[in-house]
Amino acid sequence: MTELLSVQNLKTSFMTREGEVESVRGVSFDIQQGEVVGIVGESGSGKSITAKSLLGLIQPPGVIKEGKVLFHGQDLRQMTEPQLRAIRGNQIAMIFQDPMTSLNPVIRVGAQMIEVLRRHQKLDKAGARQRAIEMLREVGIPSPEQRIDQYPHEFSGGMRQRVMIAMALSCKPELLIADEPTTALDVTIQAQILNLMKQLRDATNTSILLITHDLGVVAQVCTRVIVMYGGMIMEEGTVEDIFERPSHPYTQGLLRSIPRVKEGQRERLVSIEGTPPNLLHPPTGCPFMERCPHAMDKCREMPPYFVPEEGHRSLCWLLSSDMQQQKREQEGDEQ
The missing domain is CATH 3.40.50.300 (P-loop containing nucleotide triphosphate hydrolases)
Structure with missing residues (x-):
């Protein structure tokens, strides 16, 4: 192309x-x-x-x-x-x-x-x-x-x-x-x-x-999706990346808020708690921090873009090598 x-x-x-x-x-x-x-x-x-x-x-x-x-x-x-x-x-x-x-x-x-x-x-x-x-x-x-x-x-x-x-x-x-x-x-x-x-x-x-x-x-x-929040790109990837493998908590929240019709099942819609940031005084760290269920002290610093796979980027500390290592160790302990 x-x-x-x-x-x-x-x-x-x-x-x-x-x-x-x-x-x-x-x-x-x-x-x-x-x-x-x-x-x-x-x-x-x-x-x-x-x-x-x-x-x-x-x-x-x-x-x-x-x-x-x-x-x-x-x-x-x-x-x-x-x-x-x-x-x-x-x-x-x-x-x-x-x-x-x-x-x-x-x-x-x-x-x-x-x-x-x-x-x-x-x-x-x-x-x-x-x-x-x-x-x-x-x-x-x-x-x-x-x-x-x-x-x-x-x-x-x-x-x-x-x-x-x-x-x-x-x-x-x-x-x-x-x-x-x-x-x-x-x-x-x-x-x-x-x-x-x-x-x-x-x-x-x-x-x-x-x-x-x-x-x-x-x-x-x-063919490709850009997810914006607080005046910034939170995540970008192919349609398959975003809908099947969303890596940013904000993207995951948007997808959970979509109504799904399953025969014989009733599910409550899941909303994203809180409100968007005030861009008159934008946060210095991750703009989604105040609403994120995974927020941590590190999020007070602006994260770089991490690339979980080629053509897919996400502005989230959860994808850092340290956090990924902790995740693998936790999964190993549970097994």
Whole structure:
């Protein structure tokens, strides 16, 4: 696989009256061409801010303090605004979480889609309109020939989300960043949208960065998973690593909180006790320490990333050689 995107030590903060809120704290990851990477974690863990930082969409009082965002080896953070505009919506497209704040309420939906196509695909007005109608049909908008001339308020929340997805996919981007793309959709349309995204990847080798709370969606479409908490990456690995061999207590807690249906059995959901850290005063050690059932004094220091196996990393002292040795000795004593 060829590397498409490389994020290195990304740090984003918001300057408030109370002080600096460190929303993203040294995030690093890579995305290969044709890869589908999922980012999961609780609300406030830094998922959406990380995605917006990639495209330089952080507005004051937010500021990207540090890091590189290499796309095809070129640092997006060093580009001018006109250079970034040529990439946004074309080579890199983003589906935002709230479509009502992303669509202009006083401009018809079709005009907004046509503008994107004419700017980036160099189509004439008729060709762009036809392409927009085709995309609306593909995402399940009924009677797209009529709906294309309507305003955003004439669509339901789920249909506005589908319009945003159609707009993002219309230019066949190399990288699609999807922030909760199926949240407002019913199960049938959700399956249709996920299938459309997979078809895009298969047809054009598009890479997808999928931000979601739905671990079921991650298991269905992703090849690799990034688990975020407190503005940092807690664990990263393949879908098999994360779902079958989770090594970080936070990941294990997320997986235990998923409802499971077993015939003839009733199980109580297991929640993660406590609340996420206050990033106005972020902890100096492991951000999950206060909620972790395995917390120890060592956790007051920030752990490095340990690699339990190739391609799988975890920010947890439990994977250190000393702790692993203690675990083996305890297991030997029990036997």
